[in-house]
Amino acid sequence: MKSQYVFILSILLIMSFFVTKKKCNVLENIFLFCVLEFVFTSYFAILYINHNFWEITKSIEWFIAFRIYEVIIVPLLYMFYYNLIPKLQTKLSKVVYTLLFVGILYGNEYILVKWGVIVYSNWNAWQSILFLSIILTSVYFLLLGFRHILKIEGVSQR
Amino acid sequence: MILPVQFDQNEWFLIVMIILSYTVVFLMPKRIPWSQFILVMLLSVMIARLSDHLLASPSVDLYDINDTGKYDLFDFVTYLLYAPFSYLFIYFYDRFNIRGIGIVLYIVVCSFLGMLFEMTNALFEVFHYKGWSAVYSFSVYLVSQSITLLLFSYIRTAYHTLLRNQNKKWQGSNL
Known part of the structure; x- marks a missing residue:
């Protein structure tokens, strides 16, 4: 039953992504x-395949829910972040928003850990937070690079 | 990332193919802007990675890539090999201005060639089939190549719309 929350969340995220400016x-x-x-x-x-730091539940229902989490929810949340951050004017608001965003990301993972979908082994919460933040920064730099190419081609102003 | 168990035919095959395919791509006359070129290449890498993750990871596990069932360094190299082929697929589509029923034929021929190339990969032990067969890949290629063409058309239209809007803005600011 709880897995329905994951399905519903993913559908709501997809809908929200397409309707927001x-x-x-x-x-x-x-x-x-x-x-x-x-x-x-x-x-x-x-x-969870190479190093077994995470063990994913064997239940089919939850496994599908986890697949939706990794393939839809997490990438879409990141896309929301990159689309919202330029709207913020001050540096402080950007920092607060980034911290809040990392909190939301980890919050999702924490719920899956609490529900027993993900079981940590030799892994801690801070490592997840660290890697989520590293990915956030690295992908942002890649986006800047791509934006630069668009700017050279005259497609983007920024 | 995990290193190969043994550096043998599959690794050499991938290295040779990567060098050959990227050389061909960079020697060919440029037909599309860099941004579209990057997106087309990324798209194929993403589709390949996503389908392998869904079909070849534990609990489904229909095939293994390279030496182990895990995500090793040469699995990453395998994904890089999809990109130039995706570009060539778009290049010839654009070069020969394929339209109408020709698009269906083009996708069928390219999917068949894709399947043959995958069989060659399997021969060099890049793929180890468990519950999978290269014939199944044919239908996967039909879908993925159709998605690639659809998205390329969408990307190209979006690109020209954005370019037009920027030019209008630029002309507006100069008046």
């Missing part, structure tokens, strides 16, 4: 989607 243009969003899908499927594979 975005700061990144459509090419930047496609770029972000491709990069984030690649990065997160690799990141999760390294965690």
Whole structure:
């Protein structure tokens, strides 16, 4: 029953993403989607296939829910972040928003840990927070690089 | 990332193919802007990674890539190999201005070639099938190549719309 929350959340996120006004243009969003899908499927594979830092539940229902979490929820949350951050004016608001965002990201993971979908082994919360933040920063720099190319081609002003 | 168990035919095959395919791509005349080029290449890498993650990871586990069932360094190299082929697929589509029923034929022919190339990969032990067969990949290629073409058309339209809007803004600011 609880797994329904994950399905509902993913559908709501997809709907919200398409209806909200975005700061990144459509090419930047496609770029972000491709990069984030690649990065997160690799990141999760390294965690629970290569090194067994995470153990994922064997229940089929929860396994599908976890797949939705890694393939839809996490990349979409990141895309929300990159689309909202340019709307903020001051540096302080950007810092607060970033901290809040990392909190939301970890909050999702924490719920899955509490529900027994993810079981940590030789892994701690701070490591998740660290890696989520590293990915956040690295993908942002990649986005800046792509934006620079768009600017040279005269497609984007920023 | 995990290193290969043994540096043998599959690793050499991937290295040779990567060098050959990227050389061909960079020697060919440029047909699309860099931003579209990057997106087309990324798109194929993402589709390949996503389908392998969903079909080849534990609990589904229909095939293994390279030496182990894990995500090793040469799995990453395998994904880099999809990008130039995706560009060539778009390049010839654009170069020969394929339209109408020709698009269906083009996708069928390219999916068949994709399947043959995958069989060659399997011969060099890049893929180890468990419950999978190269024939199943044919339908996967039909879907993924259709998505690639659809998204390329969308990307190109969006690109020109953005370019037009920027030019209008620029002309407006100069008046």
